[in-house]
Amino acid sequence: MKALVYNGPHDVSVENVPDARIEQPGDALIRITTTNICGSDLHMYEGRTAVEQGKILGHENMGIVEEVGPGVTRIKAGDRVSVPFNIACGSCRNCMGGWTAFCTRVNPTEGVDGAAYGYANMGPYDGGQAELLRVPYADFNLLHLPAGEEHENDFTMLSDIFPTGWHGTELAGMRAGDTVAVFGAGPVGLLAAHSAMIRGASQVFVVDKAPDRLALAESVGATPVDFSAADPVEQILDATHGRGVDCGVEAVGYQAHDPSGQEHPELVLDNLVKAVRTTGGIGVVGVYVPEDPQAADEGAKHGRVGFDYGTFFTKGQHMGTGQCPVLRYNRGLRDLITAGRAKPSFLVSHELGLDEAPDAYRHFDKRDDGWTKVLLHPGRAA
Template identity: 60%
Template sequence: MKAVVYVGPRQVRVTTVPDARIERHTDVLVRVTTSNICGSDLHMYEGRTSFAPGRVLGHENLGEVVEIGSAVDRVKVGDMVCLPFNISCGFCANCEKGLTAFCLTTNPDPCLAGAAYGYADMGPYNGGQAELLRVPYGDFNCLVLPEDARDKQTDYVMLADVWPTGWHATMLACVQPGDTVAIYGAGPVGLMAAYSALLRNASCVMVIDHHQDRLTKAEEIGAIPIDDSRSSPVEQILELTQGIGADRGCECVGFQAHDSEGSERPNMTLNALVKSVKFTGNIAVVGLFLPRDPTGRNDLYKRGEMAIDYGTFWYKGQTMSTGQCNVKNYNRQLCALIHEGGARPSWIVSHELDLDDAPEAYAHFDAREKGWTKVVLHPGKAG
């Protein structure tokens, strides 16, 4: 089968690899028809993780079931399914609590919890930027989609990661109707967090970035764009909230945060949120932070550590919640919103391309070139 394979820093190749296949009785085999490039893929693409050359990328996947293991009961051949990026068993202590991002059985490393498709340190599983994908524990992990799935693939594929993660940010931040919300980062996750906050009836959603095309996308849905290259985003947020600060804040950038001059500052957004959110406010951190970063510009960052304004955070009585999204907690209800016409997450998509176009797409997306907000790859279309 054809697949997008990691070669080395800023190098991917579309090449032929052994076909994915049923390996256990509980597996499902999916012919991938739609797979997104995620901002998290870029950390591996840039060579900042332990992702090994030769592995297949892609953890935001949708497709048609073409084969099922003998122990699969619910999922049927021909079903269109979307796969949470979390690979989870459904029966461990964490999965039973809904913490499927921290499954205790699917990662073979006993010191780690959680597994994913085509992702560094999250198990040996290949990704879905390929023609075929093996889905472990298929009955648990496959979200069987409604009958309109073939016509709305760019909407439903967002259920694999980016929209649930944006929704997760609003849940961790405890967004309530009428709240003011500050979202740092207008990449795909930040845009989905803004979209989610508005769906949850926030009264004012402010999105902070310095990429004008991404701020324009935020403005399209009624969010207030804040350009941090013009003046302090904290001051702009305080002005918009009468000096009080936002009720809730969401960090949707991660450790590769850059200031408007292009310098990487991993602690920038976290400290800005502490200053931007009101006393007793809630902060959610869904941007990716790593326990180690060999390319970090100082010893602190290389150890995955950073200087946080904890004194102000403590003094203001704020609450911070973090972690990867447990996709299955949200994907079914968000799927219903798409099916019933209450949401159209595909509005963030800027490019739909063939699988063969992946190397160029990675290069454009990694450079944050104007207009490249969300890339969708089509390995093959369902008949």
């Protein structure tokens, strides 16, 4: 089969590799119809992780079930499915509690609970930027979708970024009527804003500096805040008569940078502490890592990010963090899509064949204008 593999920093290529196959009785084999390039993939692409050479990338996947193992009873060949990026056993303590992002059984990497497809330190699982994908614990993990091709570009967001954006608002403790600040207008930040609007936010501010992304935020009813034009905290405080927002979402992560491009891993956390009112909540779904040898300062190289905890404590704020347990949300979000209440495909900028993926990575990594969300269709010719 064809698959996109990691060769080294800024170097990915489409290669012929051995076909994915059924390996355990509970496996399913998926023929991929759509797989997405995620902003998290860029951490690996840029050489900021320990991902191994030859890894097949891709954790945002959907497709048609080609084959199932003898232990699979709920899923059958021919089903159209969404594949959550979390790989979960379904029966450990965390899975039973609904925290499938932190399954304790599926990742042999020491010190890491939780696994994912095609990602550094998240287990020995190949990704889905390929023609075929093996899915372990298929009965537990896979989400049924309506047959056919309707809503393909919406449903492909169910594997990660739509649930992750929604999870950011949950972690922040958002309630109907709240004002919300989302820092980062990448795909997750845009879908956090979309989620907040669906959930009844009275106003959503989206902070970024890319004009195309801010325009997308405005298209779903959010208020764009250009942090390259003026201090984003001051802009938000001015717009809220000095009160600040009720809650905020961090959708940037450890590579946060100022308008000049200089990295400050604490920058967004500090801004949210200032912009969120006393007793308000902050949801952090931007990625932070315990080791980053290329970090801007010595502490951050070892996962120590020195944000303004003193003010955070003094203001009585609360913070939720961590990867999204997709299964907690994806069924409800699927139904919002089919009912016409949610349309996460608004952020799609490019639909390409798998052979075009290396060039797409280059454009997406450079944040070239208009390259907001790239969908790859392995069955489509370049």
